[in-house]
Amino acid sequence: MSETEFTVPVYYDNDANSDAIANKTVAVLGYGSQGHAHAQNLDDSGVDVVVGLRKDSDSWTQAENDGLRVATPDDAAAEADIVSMLVPDTVQPAVFEAISDGLEAGDTLQFAHGFNIHYNQIQPPEDVDVTMIAPKTPGHLLRRNYVEDTGTPALLAVYQNTTDGAKEEALAYAQAIGCTRAGVVETTFQEEVETDLFGEQAVLCGGITSLIKKGYETLVDAGYSPEMAYFECLNEMKLIVDLMYEGGMAEMWNSVSDTAEYGGLAVGPEIVGEGVRENMDEALEQVQNGEFAREWILENQAGRPSYTQLHAADRNHDIEEVGARLRALFSWAEEAEEEEEAEAPADD
Numbered sequence: 533m534s535e536t537e538f539t540v541p542v543y544y545d546n547d548a549n550s551d552a553i554a555n556k557t558v559a560v561l562g563y564g565s566q567g568h569a570h571a572q573n574l575d576d577s578g579v580d581v582v583v584g585l586r587k588d589s590d591s592w593t594q595a596e597n598d599g600l601r602v603a604t605p606d607d608a609a610a611e612a613d614i615v616s617m618l619v620p621d622t623v624q625p626a627v628f629e630a631i632s633d634g635l636e637a638g639d640t641l642q643f644a645h646g647f648n649i650h651y652n653q654i655q656p657p658e659d660v661d662v663t664m665i666a667p668k669t670p671g672h673l674l675r676r677n678y679v680e681d682t683g684t685p686a687l688l689a690v691y692q693n694t695t696d697g698a699k700e701e702a703l704a705y706a707q708a709i710g711c712t713r714a715g716v717v718e719t720t721f722q723e724e725v726e727t728d729l730f731g732e733q734a735v736l737c738g739g740i741t742s743l744i745k746k747g748y749e750t751l752v753d754a755g756y757s758p759e760m761a762y763f764e765c766l767n768e769m770k771l772i773v774d775l776m777y778e779g780g781m782a783e784m785w786n787s788v789s790d791t792a793e794y795g796g797l798a799v800g801p802e803i804v805g806e807g808v809r810e811n812m813d814e815a816l817e818q819v820q821n822g823e824f825a826r827e828w829i830l831e832n833q834a835g836r837p838s839y840t841q842l843h844a845a846d847r848n849h850d851i852e853e854v855g856a857r858l859r860a861l862f863s864w865a866e867e868a869e870e871e872e873e874a875e876a877p878a879d880d
């Protein structure tokens with residue numbers, strides 16, 4: 533652990549023992565956002581990896597082209613010592629049923645998010661270790677950061693420790709995917725689930741897109757051009773957030789004008805005010821009491837009617853159309869697109 537004082541244990545490269553994973557085989561089930569990143573990072577770190585995919589998956593060829601061994605999920609799990617469950621949360625229970633015979637005593641079932649354990653959608657056998665390494669990043673950046681020799685933080689949790697080595701093994705896995713370079717925070721499945729769902733709904737994915745869209749709509753409705761509104765409310769968001777990422781809010785405030793700092797500090801809390809706090813408390817409560825999970829599980833059982841509608845409305849928003857046209861004219865756009873195609877597997 534670091535010499536620095538933290539309120540919870542935070543682990544770095546020096547705390548990890550790569551021997552704990554060196555002679556083991558990891559089955560990475562799924563080759564989407566997280567799956568392709570874990571599989572390729574583990575492989576580059578010298579860990580034996582087999583990717584588990586359905587025979588008809590488009591990702592099968594992609595994973596093989598990336599130099600990885602591929603098998604069906606049940607074959608991959610049967611062969612592996614560690615099964616990393618990286619198919620979508622909503623299909624994990626069915627995939628678990630299909631692979632559970634391949635879990636032997638002392639094997640590890642590992643997650644990148646605790647939804648199905650915490651909300652009792654998967655009941656693992658008692659004689660396996662159940663752990664979590666939850667990277668705090670979208671998968672494509674987990675891969676990019678690994679390649680670029682930086683890292684991304686992750687959470688570590690142990691739900692079952694039958695071998696007495698669950699935590700050491702999870703830490704070695706975190707090191708192999710590049711997370712101990714940035715810091716691995718020890719937590720529980722419950723805490724990871726509640727904070728992760730809250731964060732993605734209220735701040736990271738839901739809160740920020742809603743804030744951007746409302747800002748964009750305010751300007752466009754007042755007669756300003758969509759192009760200006762896009763650059764002001766979406767494009768510059770990344771540049772502002774980059775400064776906070778590098779040096780905290782202070783670095784951002786230092787870099788913007790005093791006029792922006794005064795206006796931002798004085799007006800910002802009037803925009804995102806106490807009413808937003810109340811809404812956030814409510815969202816957190818629905819995560820904590822299981823209401824959100826129940827809703828999402830039922831939504832899937834019903835064939836995703838609301839999800840489909842929300843998804844389509846979001847993709848059809850004007851800001852997406854004007855943004856696509858503007859981004860295509862960035863001078864570096866073509867290069868970036870080619871790189872992305874080479875890196876990222878298709879979702880299927």
Ligand SMILES: NC(=O)C1=CN([C@@H]2O[C@H](COP(=O)(O)OP(=O)(O)OC[C@H]3O[C@@H](n4cnc5c(N)ncnc54)[C@H](O)[C@@H]3O)[C@@H](O)[C@H]2O)C=CC1
Pocket residue numbers: 561562563564565566567585586589591605617618619620621623627644645666667668669670671672878879880
């Ligand atoms: N997207 C992200 O960056 C993050 C995801 N997580 C967690 O990682 C896990 C995986 O999520 P994502 O990477 O977003 O998934 P995803 O939706 O990107 O990809 C899942 C992959 O699973 C495979 N798949 C889909 N349906 C399948 C089925 N019925 N049977 C077998 N394979 C199937 C496909 O290869 C697909 O590409 C989830 O638990 C999620 O909560 C955690 C942190 C961040």
Ligand SMILES: CC(=O)[C@](C)(O)C(=O)O
Pocket residue numbers: 667668669670671728732736737
């Ligand atoms: C990328 C991530 O950490 C999220 C937002 O929690 C997720 O994709 O579920």
Ligand SMILES: [Mg+2]
Pocket residue numbers: 667668669728732
């Ligand atoms: Mg997350």
Ligand SMILES: [Mg+2]
Pocket residue numbers: 645728729732
């Ligand atoms: Mg999440």
